[in-house]
Amino acid sequence: MQLFSTFESTGFLEMAVSTLEKRGISKESIFAVPLDNRREARKIFDTLHRSDGTTLIDIGVGFATALSVIGASIGFKLAWGPIYWGLIGAFVGFVLGFAIRFFIELVVKKRKRTLKGKYSEIILIVDCPESKAELIEEILWNHFALGVAKIK
Structure with a gap:
């Protein structure tokens, strides 16, 4: 045995x-x-054949929805109208949420991965x-x- x-x-x-x-x-x-343990850092972006189960767009989609509603509501009083301001709000919200999530994955979770874990x-x-x-x-x-x- x-x-x-x-x-x-x-x-x-x-x-x-x-x-x-x-x-x-x-x-x-x-x-x-x-x-021999892994030396290179883990990849943040997923490929077609490999996914780590985390997503970078979840916060971006939520912010896009919220800011598009706010932009469309305010857009009734602005020059370009509610459709353009809703689209601008959606774009800004998505970029802002994506940047927040990217920062969290890149900095905060990397620090946690290096502090904890047994190899x-x-x-x-x-x-x-x-x-x-x-x-x-x-x-x-x-x-x-x-x-x-x-x-x-």
């Missing part, structure tokens, strides 16, 4: 490996693989008999593994 687990690169990984060795798992049965840095693979699988899984969880999987 094989157990796969992911860890951050901390002392807990080394403690887990030494605990496994103390419990009778040989060094040849323990295999650690370092991962898997090492995969630990343990070969063991099926009788010791529960013990090894418990050891890995107790040493703060980010994830554990068993394969028979």
Whole structure:
């Protein structure tokens, strides 16, 4: 049976490996693989084949609706009339909302992404008999593994 687990690169990984060795798992049965994490920044604009589930136009559409109504209402008293002022209000509202959302995604959420989040840095693979699988899984969880999987 094989157990796969992911860890951050901390002392807990080394403690887990030494605990496994103390419990009778040989060094040849323990295999650690370092991962290369993503270096480039995430893309803000979606493509046809990839979407991250966030939209940049939701606030823009709401502002466009609100400012077009206000522009059309005020436009009855202005020279160009309500249709032109409604369209101008819609355009200004959309651009304003898009800029606000773009700023939020670019600055605020990027800062949150860098502050929080745990990254898997090492995969630990343990070969063991099926009788010791529960013990090894418990050891890995107790040493703060980010994830554990068993394969028979």
